[in-house]
Amino acid sequence: MTNAYLGIDIGTTAIKAALFSADGAVIGDGIAEYRLETPAPDIVELDPELYWQATQTALQGALANAAGCAIRALAITGQCETLICVDQAGRPLRKAIVWLDNRAKAEAAELTATFGSDHLFRLSGQTEMLPCWPAPKILWLQKHDPTTYAACAKYLMVEDFIAYRLTGEYATCRGLLPSTLYYDIRTGDYDDAMLAAIGISRRQLPALRDPGEIIGHCRAVLPGIPAGTPVAAAPMDHICGALGSGCCEPGVVSATTGCALALCVPTPALLYDDALRISTYHGFTPQSYAMLPWAPTAGMILKHFRDEFCRDWSYADFDRAAAPIAPGADGLVLLPHCAGAVSPVCNPAARGVAYGVTLAHSRGHWSRAIMESIAFLLKDNVLAVADLGCPIRELRVLGGAARSPLWLQIKADVLNLPITTTQCPEATSLGAAMLAAGAAGDVASPAAAAAAMVRTAQVIQPGPDAERYPAIFHKYQALNQLLLPTFGDGEKS
Known part of the structure; x- marks a missing residue:
């Protein structure tokens, strides 16, 4: 059997998956596209199930030539800042708020006034508090979608959501989080003051892992990927x-x-x-x-x-x-x-x-x-x-x-x-x-x-x-x- 490794890249309008040999040769690849929903200015959304469906389609292409391969592990990278809210059973509560979404302008301004621009810069490494960052998006949910806000058990990036579907574990890579604005790039940990400001707790966020660290093992949910296959944390695209x-x-x-x-x-x-x-x-x-x-x-x-x-x-x-x-x-x-x-x-x-x-x-x-x-x-x-x-x-x-x-x-x-x-x-x-x-x-x-x-x-x-x-x-x-x-x-x- 030939050792092989899967990489999944979750883009803004498509998901790509590729299977590689130990020398970096492409064994197989696949892509699945989706169309973002823009029902109003500054609103950009997508049904989270479409991310999961696209992942499955892309993986089918990547695994088409996988006979004789031993898939040793996989990792998921891609866009930052796309926010998915799930309930206690891991089911999406609403459409994903895509990274391009700018609905939370007032909330971004409010958080800037509360903490100050310099503090936020040192906390996150980001030069400006933007409405597309997840922290103001969560504050927007508190004010404008209280039903979702009250029912949300976990706030996830889209990569975390796909990893959960594969493994049943809630975990994320630190390399996806600096632009959430509720993560401290200096300490490598969530920021309690920002969590308090947006009204959520640590238990509503996934466990933190470093790049290359195993975040879970695949369940028997997708053909071609054996149960027990390790899933590694990966930073942004x-x-x-x-x-x-x-x-x-x-x-x-x-x-x-x-x-x-x-x-x-x-x-x-x-x-x-x-x-x-x-x-x-x-x-x-x-x-x-x-x-x-x-x-x-x-x-x-x-x-x-x-x-x-x-x-x-x-x-x-x-x-x-x-x-x-x-x-x-x-x-x-x-x-x-x-x-x-x-x-x-x-x-x-x-x-x-x-x-x-x-x-x-x-x-x-x-x-x-x-x-x-x-x-x-x-x-x-x-x-x-x-x-x-x-x-x-x-x-x-x-x-x-x-x-x-x-x-x-x-x-x-x-x-x-x-x-x-x-x-x-x-x-x-x-x-x-x-x-x-x-x-x-x-x-x-x-x-x-x-x-x-x-x-x-x-x-x-x-x-x-x-x-x-x-x-x-x-x-x-x-x-x-x-x-x-x-x-x-x-x-x-």
């Missing part, structure tokens, strides 16, 4: 993605360009960004940490441009059209804040800007300008991380944009850093599976798992255009500094 791309050495950092942009920068000790540019999370080993600068739009901008203006194009067509265009797109500079800015400058009201447009600019110019804008935003965040004493010497890239040779080269040139791709297209699921391998006792550490299971595909070195980009990036920065403050409360009349 970006942290697992960093592990799954082999970021186990200082200065080697993962960068995801999917719909959104995210950097994951491991740090050996708890580090705060006192300039409030970047939030802090737990890493993929116990008592480790990571900085996580991110932006809400990245690859989504190119997708929007394709859908609205280039419906006859494939993504490869964008590379072909943009490749002949010189760096700087003949003066066309974009600010990519189409859904607000988060890092390194936070302004939720920010919007995208096109500067220097002429009648000579073709679709190729726009394509290159979009790619450059995301590379500039990435460099802005790399510089912010370096300011905190975390220099970066290599980027491991993840997400759909990693399939664009031109975009990879632009990033290497703008950053003047080597850009590395990995062979596994599902690094997040692989990272979870690597933690599962550790829980099974088959690898000694995440670093040992990375050495055995992660394979690089190519390294893109900076090219001749790297000499031209500092001046263009300076122009982007000047435009950013001029226009970002004009959005929202700072908008000039």
Whole structure:
């Protein structure tokens, strides 16, 4: 029998599952999508049973080729902040309040006034109390859904809910909790003062486990997964993605360009960004940490441009059209804040800007300008991380944009850093599976798992255009500094 390890990645609109061999090869994978419910502004929900159904469907695909495999362990990663309320029997009491949900604005403001912004920052590592965090959501339930609030036996993240369905145990990974705002990143424990403020007790929350620690063993609930299979705790998706791309050495950092942009920068000790540019999370080993600068739009901008203006194009067509265009797109500079800015400058009201447009600019110019804008935003965040004493010497890239040779080269040139791709297209699921391998006792550490299971595909070195980009990036920065403050409360009349 071949030893194998399962990784489950619970995304915003889909669940992916993949089965890996001991050398990191994909044995099988599956995906199941779902559509979020948005019945009113700021309301984003989903029936928790759809998460469970999607998990089963994704696992069917992952296990289709599992004959001859001994599934040693599994782990579940994914989105943070999605809140599920269950009763004493573990049955959902209402629809899940998805992480995108912003109904709890008044409650977030109330908690900020009660505790103060600096205290909340030190407690959680999060630069701002947002309405999407679970603490204000629970306070919202107290005020607006007292029936659910009174009946709730456990408040769970979606990963905890799936783990409960598999094992019958209520347990969670510390790496999922910093942005709940009822967890203290300094102590690794729930915060009693915040629990009192939102009116819940510790017994209503799952037991705390470190990444790679066993949280329970599977019951005989799913075909193909033997009863007794260990389930390991796993941190949030970006942290697992960093592990799954082999970021186990200082200065080697993962960068995801999917719909959104995210950097994951491991740090050996708890580090705060006192300039409030970047939030802090737990890493993929116990008592480790990571900085996580991110932006809400990245690859989504190119997708929007394709859908609205280039419906006859494939993504490869964008590379072909943009490749002949010189760096700087003949003066066309974009600010990519189409859904607000988060890092390194936070302004939720920010919007995208096109500067220097002429009648000579073709679709190729726009394509290159979009790619450059995301590379500039990435460099802005790399510089912010370096300011905190975390220099970066290599980027491991993840997400759909990693399939664009031109975009990879632009990033290497703008950053003047080597850009590395990995062979596994599902690094997040692989990272979870690597933690599962550790829980099974088959690898000694995440670093040992990375050495055995992660394979690089190519390294893109900076090219001749790297000499031209500092001046263009300076122009982007000047435009950013001029226009970002004009959005929202700072908008000039």
